[in-house]
Every structure is written in C-alpha cells, then in structure tokens.
Amino acid sequence: MAEKIQFELVSPAKLLLSEPVEMVVVPGEDGDFGALPLHAPLISTVRPGVIDIHNNGKVTNRIFIAGGFAEVTGERVTVLAEEAFPLEELTSEMAAERRAAADLAVSDAQTDLDRSRAARQVAIAEAMVIALR
C-alpha cells in the first residue's frame, strides 16, 4: 500500500512527531479508531491510552498519551496531547507513582473541579497499567 497519511503528534511544549505513516490507531473517547488515508473528516476527544503507528502492516511505534484531542482529515491525523512518551519508557513504577498521586488528589479534592481533575488523573494511571500489560 503506497498511500500514506501524515501523522502529527503535538504537545504544548513542542511538535513531537510529524511523519507519513500507513495507519494510526488512536484511542478515541468512544472507542479506538484506525485512521487510514482518505478517512472521513473527524474530530474526537482522546482518552488516555496508547497510539499505535502502523507501517508495512506492522506496528512500528507505540506511544502512550495522557488524553487530548484528535483531528482527522483525508490527508492528515493531528493529535494534541498534553503528555506523551514512547511506550518503552513507561515502567510499572511510574504507573504506581501516578496512581498514588492520583488517589491522594481524589481524597484531597474539595470542589467539583478538583474532583473531576483527580478523576482524570486516576484514569491516566489506570490507562498506564492497562498499557503495560
């Protein structure tokens, strides 16, 4: 398959990745979706999880992201993520640490906003654990 789709991963601090790929699988809010060239235009929120980049029919790169937004057009996929790093860098200690911090945030939460933020941190920590399996 010669057709490629331009994949961009952007964090607030910098453009992390910009390369043509065969397919990306993004963990959307309502379920994972694969984006191939000529995908219908789509904007979706992204839940914490792993982005799979496929090349030559194989997964060539796996990236953990802590949620964000994705925009898909026929030619490109843009993922805005506040936090992203290669899956190889994720360790179970990191997940456990995150989990502990998240649990602390839950018990400390005073307002609704605090609670929803804490819940998000818990979701990120849980996604880390799942990603490590």
Added chain:
Amino acid sequence: MPSLKDLRLRITSVKSTRKITSAMKMVAASKLRRAQTAAEAARPFAERMERMLGTLAGAMAGQAGAPAMLTGTGSDQVHLIVPVTADRGLCGGFNSSITRATRLLAADLLKQGKKVIILPVGRKGREALRRDYGHLMIEGFDNLGRKGITFPEADQVATRVTQMFANGEFDVCTVVYNRFISAISQNVTRQQLIPFPVPAETDPVDASARAVYEFEPGEAEILAEILPRNLATQLFRSLLESQASEQGARMTAMDNATRNAGDMINALAIKYNRSRQAQITKELIEIISGAEAL
C-alpha cells in the same frame, strides 16, 4: 573639587558596577535564546488547537448549548484582568509598560461603571498595582518559570481562572502581556480570553469541507473539553512570550547600563589624570619658588 583619593574610589566603584551589568547582560542573552526557542516550539500546538476550535465553533454556530466560555455569559459587567509581569526588575520599561497598560484599562472600565478584578502574575506587577488597585486585587501567582515556563504552570493559572469563571465571579477575562518582537522591542498586548474570540475563517475553500466533519462524542462535549485546554494554551503562550520579552528587555537595559558605565569611567579617568597633573605642577612650582627665594 574632589580629592584624588575620592576620584580613585569612584572609578573603582563604577568599574565594579560595569562588571555586574555586563555579566547580567550576558546571562540575559543566553536566557533569551532559550526562552525564544521555547516560545517557537510551542507555536504548533497553539496553531492546531486554534484550527480545531475554529472548526468546532463553526459547526456549533447557530446551535444552542454552546459553552459559556465561547459565547460569554451574556453580560460584561465584571472584568478580570491578568497582567503578566516579571518577578525581578532591572529590565528597563518591561514591567512599567505592563502596569501602565493595566492601569489605563482598569481606569477605563471603572469609568464605564464596570467592575474590575485583577489577578496579577509576577511579583513586580503586583507590587506596582497594589497602591492604586489593591482593593480590586486577588491573590495572584509569583515565581512562575524560574527554570523556564512549563505547561503545568500555565495550567495552574488556567485552572484558577476556569474555577472563577465557573463560580460566576467574572464575565470577561483579558490578559495583558509583552509580546516578543525582538531583543530591543516588545509590544504590550491585550488579549481577550473569555469569551474566546473565534479565529476568523481564513480559508473559504476549507469552509465547505468543514461542514462534513464528524464529531465524537459531540460538538458540545468536545467544546466543553477543549475550551479550558485552550485557555491554558493561550496563557502558556503569553507566559512564554512574556518571558522572552523580559530577557530581551533586560539584555537591552543592561547593555545600555554597561555602556553608560564605560563613558562615566572615561570621564572620571580624564578628571583624575588632570587633577593629578595639576597637583604635581603645583608641587613643582612650590619647590622651585622655594629654591629661588634662597
């Protein structure tokens, strides 16, 4: 007429001042380079977020249920002003231009009978504004970006603003910061964050393509998620711009100070040499006339 010793002391003291200012200039120059790179690296995220937001807002146009952060609360009685200044001085007009702009804005709004709340970011701005507008001021943020601004720091500010907005404490939020143009010029910029002005449709050809976007889970849900994120992004951008501007302003100010110190040393050195010579001549004359009298 100061004595020779006084002059000598004066020259030494100006020389050490020059050493300090020139060191500060060098530090500012290297910090400026780093801040500038950071500001440039942050641009793609903000651009793409704006594009997405434009698409979403376009799709939501004319529909009910758009979040208040985009459309406003329907009133503009209470204004929140966020002046972004530095924590430290010695950077020329950097801080005072921000406080001046904030004062103007606040005075203008007060004259129109509106209410003003000031949330200062940076120690210098807080101190300068406290005298006139202390009663309107709420606790702000200091010491941001000691080692370069990070996104979580911007997020802290954004969370605070979001929370205040959710509690209905204000209707309109404006941030005042120095936009970085170059090392010698910064522009005081006022940017309205809430309600967020939707970026104008830039590409009319794109507009037809936008209509067919699918949204998961739905326009309103995504908007509700993306708007607070966008607020953090915009604040992050202004903090980065402000930091680059601060270093640029400091570099220029310190460069001027170094040059002035150099001029002063030259002038003092001439004065010193002249009076030294005058003294020698005077002593010679005294000796000669003493010898002649014999």
